[in-house]
Amino acid sequence: MIFDFDVPVTRYDTGSNKWSRYSRDVLPLWVADMDFQVAPVITEALRKRLEHQVFGYAAAQESLRQQIVNTMQERYNWRIIPADIVMLPGVEPGFNMALKAFLKPGDSVAVQTPVYRPILSAPSFWQLQRRDIWLNPDEDGSWPLEDITWKEQLKHSQALLLCNPHNPTGKVYSRAELEKIAHICDQHDTLIISDEIHCDLVYDKQKHVPIASLSPEISQRCITLMAASKSYNIAGLKTAFAIITDPEKRAQFENSRLGMVDSVNIFGLIATEAAYRSGDEWLSALKTYLQGNRDFLVERIRKELPEVTLHTPQSTFLAWLDCSQLNLETVPADHFLNVAKVALSNGNEFHETATKNFVRLNFGCTRSVLxxxxxxxxxxVRALS
Ligand SMILES: Cc1ncc(COP(=O)(O)O)c(C=O)c1O
Structure with a gap:
């Protein structure tokens, strides 16, 4: 089947956050969803469920749980059982639930900086101290394995809130990197909360490795958070899941719902199952298209905007652009919004002080919009000189 990602789909007047925040003369390349229609298998499954016309509270059926088990086995060679899965309305509630469940006020949590804002801010919601582990800025966002300070940070942290693949750098952590990180966590009995929401969008024949899949022992200290939402463009359906293989930890995690994190959207459950069961061909075509967008973006920036530097993202539909050499009078995100009429994510969302001269660009759009x-x-930028 041919999937055409060049077809423009207008998202005005559809309740889209991305396309309603700014005036219509602005091209929105900010919040992390894509402008593509979903896989036909998802539409079909949703349509069938819609026709039933009764939409009471939902529960994840055994067929969805078994499908997630199969998907983990096929994609990551990771063996889990249906009971390990906890359905959630989002990954963000998931890592907040984990922090609430396993840490107490005053404890520390390590995060990789720069990082997706809700990860950056989650520790403060639970009166936890945040310990920043700075990723290698000159490389592609790799873990600073040679620098001993990360080990110190982990030594003093009760949890590591890992983001892999990483938002905003797009870095995919290798098995070797993950083994070293897991080893240190093991030494210091550090819990690993692993946000792997971008796991299915990896390029260049890279392979995503769930940190919990490294060994059954490592898995016992992991809360893995995943969703079909980013890769299949169904984030608005608010469905994600945690995989927790230690039954005691799973029970403790469930207890931290506290009446605030409710059951999951019925359409999200249907869409997730259809995506994992029958969406492989679409996903593969999408990855080819996104990889083309990524290469187009990197080539044009390097050729036509050489003052801006970026690393080729290994994953996600997000690119992290260092604009410090532009020496702009305002922060780059404001310049691009006000002068170029392009909405990007402001670098200071990813660290409070150190990355204000960066922007994150979402290339999950048609090549024409990009x-x-x-x-x-x-x-x-040319108009400045
Ligand atoms: C790394 C990361 N985690 C979590 C989320 C949000 O997940 P959810 O909408 O399932 O809460 C995003 C969305 O951009 C993300 O990039």
Whole structure:
């Protein structure tokens, strides 16, 4: 089957956060969802469920649990059982539930900086101290294995809130990196809360490795959070899941719902099952398209906007652009919004002070929109000189 990701889909007046925040002269390349229609197998499954016309509270059926088990085995050679899965309305509630469940006020949690804002801010919600582990800025966001300070940070942390693949750098952590990280966590009895929401969008024949899949022993200290939401563009259906193989930890995690984290959206459950069961072909075509967008973006920036530096993202539809050499009078995100009319995510969302001269660009859009956005960004910089 041919999937055409070049087909423009207008998202105005559809309740889209991405396309309603700014005025219509702005191209929105900010929040992390894509402008593509979902796989036909998802639409079909949703339509069938819609026709039933009764939409009471939902529960994850055994067929969905078994499908997730199969998907983990097929994609990551990771053997889990249906009982390990806890359905959630999102990954963000998931890592907050984990922090609430396993840490007490005053404890520390290590995070990789720069990082997705809800990860950055989660520790403060639970009166936890955040310990930053700075990723290698000159490389592609790899773990600073040679620098001993990360070990110190982990030594003093009760939990590591890992983001792999990483938002915003797109870095995919290798098995060797993960083994070293897991080893240190093991030494210091550090819990690993692993946000792996971007796990299915990895490029260049890279392979995602769930940190919990390294060994049954490591798995016992892991709360893994995943969803079909990013890869299949169903984030608005609010469905994700945790995989927790230690039954005691799972019970403790469940207890931290505290009447605030409710059951899951019925359409999200249907869409997730359809995506994992029959969406492989679509996902593979999407990855080819996104990889093309990524290469187009990197090439144009390097050629036409050389003052801006970026590493080729190994994963996600997000690119992390260092704009410090532009020496702009305002933060780059404001410049691109006000002058180029392109909305990007502001670097200071990913660290409070150190990354204000960065922007994150979402290339999960048609090549045509990406090209127009780049034209505008390049013109806006040329007009400065
Ligand atoms: C790394 C990461 N974790 C979590 C989320 C949000 O997940 P959810 O919508 O399932 O809460 C995002 C969304 O951009 C993300 O990039």
């Amino acid at each position: 090209s127009q956005a780049l034209d505008r960004m390049i013109d806006s």
